[in-house]
Amino acid sequence: MTVLAVSNLAKRYRRGGKPFAAVDDVSFEIGPAETLALAGPSGSGKSTIARLVLRLTEPDAGRIDFESTDFLALSGAALRARRARLQMVFQDPLAAFNPRATVARVLDDPLRIHNIAPRAERRHRIAALLERVGLDAGLAARAIHEISGGQRQRVAIARAIATRPSLIVLDEAVSALDVSVRGQILELLLDLQRQERIAYLFISHDLGVIRAVAHRVVILDAGRVAESGDARAVIANPQSAIGKALVEATPRLTRNRP
Amino acid sequence: MTALLSIRDLRVAYRRDGIEVPALKGISLDVEAGERLAIIGESGSGKSTLALAVAGLLAGGAEIGGLVDWFLPASAGAKAPLSVLPDISPSRGKMGSSVAGSPLATSKIGEGRDHELISPLEGEMSGRTEGGAVERQLFHLHDKPARLGRDIGFVFQDPSSSLDPVMPIGKQIAEVVHTHLGLSWPDSFAQAKTLLDRVRLPDPEAVLHVYPHQLSGGQKQRVAIAAAIAAGPKLLIADEATSALDTIVQAEIVSLIRRLVAEDGMTLLFISHDIALAATLADRIAVLRHGELIELGETDQILNAPRHAYTRALLDAHLGLDTEPLFHRQGASA
Numbered sequence: 001m002t003v004l005a006v007s008n009l010a011k012r013y014r015r016g017g018k019p020f021a022a023v024d025d026v027s028f029e030i031g032p033a034e035t036l037a038l039a040g041p042s043g044s045g046k047s048t049i050a051r052l053v054l055r056l057t058e059p060d061a062g063r064i065d066f067e068s069t070d071f072l073a074l075s076g077a078a079l080r081a082r083r084a085r086l087q088m089v090f091q092d093p094l095a096a097f098n099p100r101a102t103v104a105r106v107l108d109d110p111l112r113i114h115n116i117a118p119r120a121e122r123r124h125r126i127a128a129l130l131e132r133v134g135l136d137a138g139l140a141a142r143a144i145h146e147i148s149g150g151q152r153q154r155v156a157i158a159r160a161i162a163t164r165p166s167l168i169v170l171d172e173a174v175s176a177l178d179v180s181v182r183g184q185i186l187e188l189l190l191d192l193q194r195q196e197r198i199a200y201l202f203i204s205h206d207l208g209v210i211r212a213v214a215h216r217v218v219i220l221d222a223g224r225v226a227e228s229g230d231a232r233a234v235i236a237n238p239q240s241a242i243g244k245a246l247v248e249a250t251p252r253l254t255r256n257r258p
Numbered sequence: 259m260t261a262l263l264s265i266r267d268l269r270v271a272y273r274r275d276g277i278e279v280p281a282l283k284g285i286s287l288d289v290e291a292g293e294r295l296a297i298i299g300e301s302g303s304g305k306s307t308l309a310l311a312v313a314g315l316l317a318g319g320a321e322i323g324g325l326v327d328w329f330l331p332a333s334a335g336a337k338a339p340l341s342v343l344p345d346i347s348p349s350r351g352k353m354g355s356s357v358a359g360s361p362l363a364t365s366k367i368g369e370g371r372d373h374e375l376i377s378p379l380e381g382e383m384s385g386r387t388e389g390g391a392v393e394r395q396l397f398h399l400h401d402k403p404a405r406l407g408r409d410i411g412f413v414f415q416d417p418s419s420s421l422d423p424v425m426p427i428g429k430q431i432a433e434v435v436h437t438h439l440g441l442s443w444p445d446s447f448a449q450a451k452t453l454l455d456r457v458r459l460p461d462p463e464a465v466l467h468v469y470p471h472q473l474s475g476g477q478k479q480r481v482a483i484a485a486a487i488a489a490g491p492k493l494l495i496a497d498e499a500t501s502a503l504d505t506i507v508q509a510e511i512v513s514l515i516r517r518l519v520a521e522d523g524m525t526l527l528f529i530s531h532d533i534a535l536a537a538t539l540a541d542r543i544a545v546l547r548h549g550e551l552i553e554l555g556e557t558d559q560i561l562n563a564p565r566h567a568y569t570r571a572l573l574d575a576h577l578g579l580d581t582e583p584l585f586h587r588q589g590a591s592a
């Protein structure tokens with residue numbers, strides 16, 4: 001059983017008048033409660049794939065099956081309903097939210113738009129969501145710009161889980177966080193995955209992070225799949241040129257551990 | 259080892275909504291001539307403020323106290339010990355010579371804020387007295403102040419912000435050479451081409467004539483490095499210079515910096531949030547947190563025998579290629 005199946009996906013853009021393939025014949029699957037990482041250098045197509053899966057951009061070719069429905073064929077009310085099951089968290093939550101909105105407002109939107117809870121219940125639901133991501137319910141009244149980067153990313157996760165998704169696209173979601181905060185956010189994501197059986201499409205340029213949280217990895221190069229497989233196996237013994245280059249370029253912390 | 263610069267009790271505070279927010283709370287450290295010193299810390303640690311303070315690039319609103327003393331070749335000898343100099347007391351700021359008082363280099367890497375920098379006697383400082391003293395600007399720089407562009411090369415995180423978008427690459431670098439080394443324009447352009455070759459840009463002759471937007475992020479950072487080293491500075495400051503680049507380009511830029519620093523005998527101040535990356539380059543590592551210097555030591559000592567719990571926590575938070583996966587630690591997996 002799969003949550004998401006992407007087949008032969010392709011997207012071309014024009015750059016300097018010439019067409020180039022941002023995504024070229026990419027296929028992968030993600031199962032329930034599984035984390036699949038997309039890795040690759042800048043321009044390898046990672047974020048374009050995220051945008052295609054979220055239908056923020058339409059592909060030129062290929063097929064996307066989400067929860068066993070032809071996702072690209074959906075439109076209108078059917079698309080909106082299905083979108084509740086597919087959420088996203090980006091690198092910079094400040095860019096994703098209205099900075100002057102309160103935390104409560106940010107969390108109220110999905111509950112209202114997707115008819116998750118009637119108005120009378122929402123305040124209670126928002127408090128429960130905040131608690132679920134490790135935040136004090138009292139934070140609800142604060143403005144987004146007033147809270148710390150780590151708290152903001154927790155709010156972004158709370159908003160993503162508000163609609164009970166089966167898949168969350170995490171596009172460099174921990175890349176801008178301090179390392180001490182990053183660990184806590186990754187633990188939270190793993191905990192949610194275990195409890196709620198959420199699958200993650202985890203986009204990152206950092207193989208160390210990928211190795212820590214992903215079950216499988218797809219390594220991309222110039223829009224194509226260079227190699228894929230078990231995350232630790234691929235990173236331990238990359239076969240493709242780009243895989244080898246990425247592993248080689250990752251800084252090693254050589255410590256004589258006790 | 260001799261010090262290239264000596265930082266004593268450096269204090270910097272910014273004003274935010276009328277409230278003074280300390281960024282550096284009395285940092286003291288010596289940067290040895292020829293060493294590669296990494297300054298690491300998380301957001302709000304003050305690491306970038308330290309880099310800007312050393313370069314004399316702090317914005318006008320910053321309150322500065324303490325001392326940054328340079329020991330540049332021409333002015334190095336015959337100086338009294340700092341402790342006996344009369345003008346280092348923080349309450350006597352006006353007595354120190356200031357960075358702004360010197361003819362600052364008009365290097366393209368300086369974001370063009372040169373002349374209004376740290377000017378103690380004007381602007382928002384006028385009339386602000388605390389206990390009768392203007393608490394500001396205590397940069398005592400001997401008789402030969404360090405000049406940005408000439409004595410200090412600065413590489414920022416975002417090369418786009420340090421390059422002029424409407425000036426060809428060759429001219430941007432030649433300008434630094436012309437200004438600081440006094441070469442003729444033809445010689446300055448020839449030197450610019452040599453520099454583009456030194457930072458390993460393919461086809462330097464062609465790159466001379468292109469504009470920044472025609473280059474990739476990594477190529478732009480190479481150009482910014484070429485401009486930073488154009489005048490042969492003693493000190494190269496790289497402030498998160500690889501943070502916006504992908505892993506592969508980051509490794510290339512780090513190895514470029516390592517090579518150039520060795521070839522030119524420069525001193526390197528490498529500012530980074532990434533302790534693993536810093537460790538690949540640095541002889542010594544200084545760990546900053548909340549504006550304080552937590553720990554300073556040889557790279558090997560910091561990695562293997564950190565004295566401070568915070569340094570240990572930073573090391574433990576690193577997710578490397580030999581770290582046990584988080585889902586294994588928790589004993590669960592899909």
